[in-house]
Amino acid sequence: MSPVAYALELENVSRSYGSLKAVDDVSFAVDTGARHAVIGPNGAGKSTLFSVLAGTLRATAGRILLHGRDVTDEGEAGRCRLGLARTFQHSSVFLTASVLDNVTMAAQQAAGVSLRPFPLTRRYRAVTEAAFAQVQAVGLADRFAASAGSLSHGERRQLEVAMVLASRPDVVLFDEPTAGMSPAETHRFAELVAGLPPEITVLVIEHDLDVVFSLATAVTVLHLGRVLASGPPAVVQADPAVQSAYLGAASGDALFLTPGGTS
Numbered sequence: 166m167s168p169v170a171y172a173l174e175l176e177n178v179s180r181s182y183g184s185l186k187a188v189d190d191v192s193f194a195v196d197t198g199a200r201h202a203v204i205g206p207n208g209a210g211k212s213t214l215f216s217v218l219a220g221t222l223r224a225t226a227g228r229i230l231l232h233g234r235d236v237t238d239e240g241e242a243g244r245c246r247l248g249l250a251r252t253f254q255h256s257s258v259f260l261t262a263s264v265l266d267n268v269t270m271a272a273q274q275a276a277g278v279s280l281r282p283f284p285l286t287r288r289y290r291a292v293t294e295a296a297f298a299q300v301q302a303v304g305l306a307d308r309f310a311a312s313a314g315s316l317s318h319g320e321r322r323q324l325e326v327a328m329v330l331a332s333r334p335d336v337v338l339f340d341e342p343t344a345g346m347s348p349a350e351t352h353r354f355a356e357l358v359a360g361l362p363p364e365i366t367v368l369v370i371e372h373d374l375d376v377v378f379s380l381a382t383a384v385t386v387l388h389l390g391r392v393l394a395s396g397p398p399a400v401v402q403a404d405p406a407v408q409s410a411y412l413g414a415a416s417g418d419a420l421f422l423t424p425g426g427t428s
């Protein structure tokens with residue numbers, strides 16, 4: 166069987182909250198191995214779209230394919246088993262547990278808990294080692310024993326990145342991973358994503374356009390729940406609708422560059 170070219174396909178996906186169409190008839194495809202950025206102003210529907218992709222929220226219309234398989238009716242756990250993982254815009258770590266324990270728990274959860282005793286020992290060691298490697302990769306090695314609650318905001322975002330990568334996803338959704346990170350931490354995150362195995366597909370919601378255009382192989386712009394433009398970064402950047410909405414006019418920058426929104 167030939168490999169499926171698309172990691173994710175969205176066909177006319179919508180999600181409403183009451184009468185509000187937060188995600189409105191969204192269609193685009195994400196190439197396997199892409200670093201695909203989703204951008205748009207506060208309230209554009211980016212986080213809602215990620216929740217719909219992850220199965221946290223059901224689509225109210227449309228179809229979602231993961232590696233060519235229809236997962237529209239699959240829940241979050243089912244999609245997770247199929248290799249999809251996500252971070253949340255707002256923190257989801259255990260504050261009283263250590264950095265390493267948080268990452269180990271994320272890895273264990275992904276590895277499954279119904280293991281027999283003997284494999285458990287070997288498996289557990291492998292999981293802990295992989296967890297520590299992830300902690301190192303995000304730059305938290307010297308904080309591995311610290312409780313997550315004692316981390317700075319930027320460090321906590323780094324921990325979340327380690328947690329999601331420890332689950333060994335092949336499609337990963339990052340919701341504003343660099344929000345609250347220092348420039349150095351943001352740079353490290355961009356390098357970490359650039360250094361991920363090429364077969365891992367990354368979708369990232371990101372407000373920092375420098376990160377977007379240094380990292381992304383494709384960009385989708387959402388506006389009022391709809392796709393304003395989608396395609397290679399240079400094409401999206403030059404798109405007249407995008408230009409007038411965000412990138413061109415100085416006043417447009419204010420509309421777009423509002424990290425750490427209120428949703």
Ligand SMILES: Nc1ncnc2c1ncn2[C@@H]1O[C@H](COP(=O)(O)OP(=O)(O)OP(=O)(O)O)[C@@H](O)[C@H]1O
Nearest residue numbers: 182187206207208209210211212213214426427428
């Ligand atoms: N649980 C909810 N109930 C009702 N409305 C919601 C809910 N979550 C989000 N919304 C609304 O849906 C729209 C899209 O919100 P969403 O959080 O998906 O946007 P976003 O693009 O992620 O914004 P931000 O950049 O601020 O994170 C907004 O108008 C928001 O107010």
Ligand SMILES: [Mg+2]
Nearest residue numbers: 211212254428
């Ligand atoms: Mg959001």
